[in-house]
Amino acid sequence: MVFKVGVMGAAGFAGVELVRLLTQHPNFELAVVTSDADAGKAIADTYPAFTGMDLPLFTNHDDPALFECDLVFLAVPHTVALKYAPPLLEGGVTVIDLSADYRLKDPDVYEKWYATKHTSVDVLANAAFGLPEVVRGEIAAAAETFAAGKAVLVSCAGCYPTATSLAAFPAIQAGLSAGLVVVDAVSGVTGAGKKATARTHYCFADESVEAYGLASHRHTPEIEQILGISGQDRLVFTPHLAPLKRGILSTVTLSVPEGVRIAPEALQELYEGFYADCPLVQVLPAGTSPKTASVAGTVKAQVSATLAANGRAIVCLGAIDNLCKGAAGQAVQCANIVVGLAPDAGLPTVALPV
Amino acid sequence: MVFKVGVMGAAGFAGVELVRLLTQHPNFELAVVTSDADAGKAIADTYPAFTGMDLPLFTNHDDPALFECDLVFLAVPHTVALKYAPPLLEGGVTVIDLSADYRLKDPDVYEKWYATKHTSVDVLANAAFGLPEVVRGEIAAAAETFAAGKAVLVSCAGCYPTATSLAAFPAIQAGLSAGLVVVDAVSGVTGAGKKATARTHYCFADESVEAYGLASHRHTPEIEQILGISGQDRLVFTPHLAPLKRGILSTVTLSVPEGVRIAPEALQELYEGFYADCPLVQVLPAGTSPKTASVAGTVKAQVSATLAANGRAIVCLGAIDNLCKGAAGQAVQCANIVVGLAPDAGLPTVALPV
Amino acid sequence: MVFKVGVMGAAGFAGVELVRLLTQHPNFELAVVTSDADAGKAIADTYPAFTGMDLPLFTNHDDPALFECDLVFLAVPHTVALKYAPPLLEGGVTVIDLSADYRLKDPDVYEKWYATKHTSVDVLANAAFGLPEVVRGEIAAAAETFAAGKAVLVSCAGCYPTATSLAAFPAIQAGLSAGLVVVDAVSGVTGAGKKATARTHYCFADESVEAYGLASHRHTPEIEQILGISGQDRLVFTPHLAPLKRGILSTVTLSVPEGVRIAPEALQELYEGFYADCPLVQVLPAGTSPKTASVAGTVKAQVSATLAANGRAIVCLGAIDNLCKGAAGQAVQCANIVVGLAPDAGLPTVALPV
């Protein structure tokens, strides 16, 4: 079975990663790629990795061909998805949204962090959250709806929330965290997007590490929502930038509640059990740690959990490719599930060994 | 005034950084460089940045010329300093030790973490700790002893402890921390040393971020000692490796005690006050964050402190060059103080702007 | 149709790239991987990208299971292939050799450049050279032999010769070169192999460019042989090392013979015509240049040819992934052809766009 798909915002980094994945996927036919800035141009003009391939040219966001697709992926900035998702859904087109517009269940929280009015709360109310290994029910329900012939919207988790939640959710859900949840995550530069800025300039990014967005990054409420700690002032999320292209390593330190202790073996079993049916999440053996290079270019995640401070703390680690498992790959994984395929169908799962 | 100095272990990364600094320092004359593995060779053979310079050849560690020096820097592995420091001191030579052998005040703690017997506890008892901006009294006392004509031993702080303590000490000393002290620090690859291993191989280190040494890194007890939290099971120290040559960024998250709150301005003032007389530590203005590239190649540190989690947490950041302020630069800074010079005398303080 | 294959020397960089390619290829079943140094260990212990995959463990080079394979890839150092190829062939196993042992048609040249006796000149005499887009007849003949039920040996071209010959062969064959053939090629660090050395240490390779092997690199006679200029003292081959993992860019400058002139359009047509039936070689449009990142991780090559010096010179550029098209990918391409598959069957052809 082959589904016709489109990508809005295909010229950005997440968008072009969707192009990479969809053109190599046996069950999706990439029919439309839009970019208001690049309409009329070839993808290979900007991304020479596609030179010589037979791909559609960029068209404008209002290309009516989008409505002839079975699914449309939205890789557009926040607020732009607010504009395009509702009409697509009304037109019967299933939407896989990579933007932040339908992630936060509470529109007030959205409006506070994104400083914009949420204009389609009805769509938001029915959106399925897209982080299949952690938020399991919503995507399953969306698949049933789709199977029943109705269009659905899946709102895929952000990059930092994906790495962080995969690392920390099993322990938090098991009651192993009290007080602060400290998230120090390191991202490669693709996370800063395609726009050429001082931040993304090679000569400023290379050979340096820095933290940014202290106490103010927009992924904060999303992580709180997934981890179930919204409104508790417990999350301290500090993103960092390091000189590599792809990858996020999220290091989450949990404070084990007074009176609670867990053995290392039990912690390991907790994680292995939680992800037992998740082919795309690898729980590493005790004593080994995730490396971003081990999952670069793939839709896989590596996680580990280790006791520290004589059992008073747990250090949870999660490594993903921010553009793939953290964005485009997860979106296609969600699309796979929605249309009834295996989660990893047609997706790259083996990184370059070196 | 010019002092004759030697460097033991000059072929390693910290040792060769000492060579760089000492050959450009107007008050030190580099007379002896030792390396058992490279004896007889020229420094430029391994480090072509020195090609064409008139430098001493490597000699063996037992070169008697060391005893004709005013000061000797020990850039040797731990346990090796245990062997060489006592005779030098007895010979009247002041020792600036970059190894871990005299850092931990409690020899039992040393023996536990380094799995070796401490064979000169008398020297340890009189060693001055070398992190001048934080541990202020010991180095000052050492300078007085030296001025009185006696040899002293300064045991310089490690790279991670330096970045971490500069970031977190003012807040912890002010009573702004309860419960866990979470340290996630990122180091460049020079921190892994000169030895060619799988870890330092370009193709394994490049384009990847990973954590290592979870709950087991030897800098743990040293950080606890400096921060005054030894034996409390509060420190969670997770070092990380990122693809750059020089630099450590230490991100320290403190949990503000229940019932304690501090205004952002007061936090800023606390830090600016604490480092008011420290020319080599820059407290960044609120809203800006340290970057390792801003201090690379220099003996400077940049720090900042920011409230998070609605005032329940403080994120302290410290950036240094691990080889310079975190090793050789701090050692020369300590030597400067001991011999009566300004702390920053003859040291590089301006990084490459780009 | 599925062929059983083995990889000797699977722990090295070319070997592990073979593992990556073969485990994802629908027509090859990877049955044996050997490494004398790592026998008994899992591939994922050294290359965590394979964590969680069901792969054979390393065995010794003398594993008899190799003789049950249809094809064996030799990713061993030169001289080691001399030892293992003949018995495999005698045992009816087709050999795809990535070493240098059977590349040079003249055993005297081999002995001069590799300082070792060639011990199987009979095998050498029948070896097919493996650079299918340039040396077309030998691999085609090998396929016929294999189809007739006989084992063959394909000696795959080296990395620099591949990039260089793809760039320069059409122009040289067309008579557009007199005098020196100047090859300045830049390689990523994977080209230096897995061994941890001063050269491959991150801190020596990062942020630097250097030339090496001046007038003495062993790929010199191989390039001369492919280009048909052996024994003419015309080739000046200067390899360079740059700070990236994968990729070779070969820049070949030809001196157009006196009295010969070619129009830019004719030069472009010459190249497009030459590679018209080669799906893995892209001749770039005039005005664009190959980038190594555009082919990283793939078996593709990008080439271009441009007139310079007012028509007196031609600058030919060729970009490949040194481990893939320059080693393992080309080997599988050759295996594809030998067993009757399309050259690009089962091979990655789309690089990460960013």
Added chain:
Amino acid sequence: MVFKVGVMGAAGFAGVELVRLLTQHPNFELAVVTSDADAGKAIADTYPAFTGMDLPLFTNHDDPALFECDLVFLAVPHTVALKYAPPLLEGGVTVIDLSADYRLKDPDVYEKWYATKHTSVDVLANAAFGLPEVVRGEIAAAAETFAAGKAVLVSCAGCYPTATSLAAFPAIQAGLSAGLVVVDAVSGVTGAGKKATARTHYCFADESVEAYGLASHRHTPEIEQILGISGQDRLVFTPHLAPLKRGILSTVTLSVPEGVRIAPEALQELYEGFYADCPLVQVLPAGTSPKTASVAGTVKAQVSATLAANGRAIVCLGAIDNLCKGAAGQAVQCANIVVGLAPDAGLPTVALPV
């Protein structure tokens, strides 16, 4: 003796490198830094390496304080120097120009390559070319003029011409070149300037090597002029971009004339003799090759010359820091000479060893 100096265009990469060098130079007082785009801002806002230093704020290019300087460095784009240099000279201010506006002795050549009218050919006629180790007479004459109380203009060589000429000039001057002069040079990304573009975006520049500007780079006529081969259609200059910040390695291959042969020792002596009195140019011993990292951050150059193709060719290598010896460092070196100081006075000459 201290001279008051200004830098026009101080916000660009060459300009800010001038700021770095001049603020650490004991004989120059940096009084004025101009940038039309950044007027009113602090240098540290863009370049945090200067945080905490007491530096002048950016002013506009028409800041009258420039006329109170003894020397003004022009680090502005070409054509902008044409506008500002003449009035400064008339005002008695010596100009050290880093732009291309006064490099080409023949204004017709300038107009052809820069597509703009040369509006001050009288200034051009008196300009001293600034590449002191190669073009020796002009800068010496300028120093005499300055000593006589008159303002002079020094037009500093470009980055590629500097690395290339230092490498190749001694051999060419000695008659060791006929036919093509093939220059393949590799530059770090600082060479592309401060502007954030697709080319300088970390994610496009990292992990890739490419050639650019084939047969069309504007440094072509400048190299021809210095090497004395203008109008001969002999130069083939192919610049490349590699993933590092600072550094140019220029590989120049010369075709030794028929009938001419030189022994390796004689070639080495030729180079050592040519640079005998040049403290900033190191001729490397035979068998070793320049590395850009060995001169990064310094005003030094490393060169070597090696016979190839059985004596029919010479491979000349030159490594510099493109921003320092290739721009700002050479400019200060020229200023040193003009005002009567040693060429290397106050300049950094020792690179980071690692």
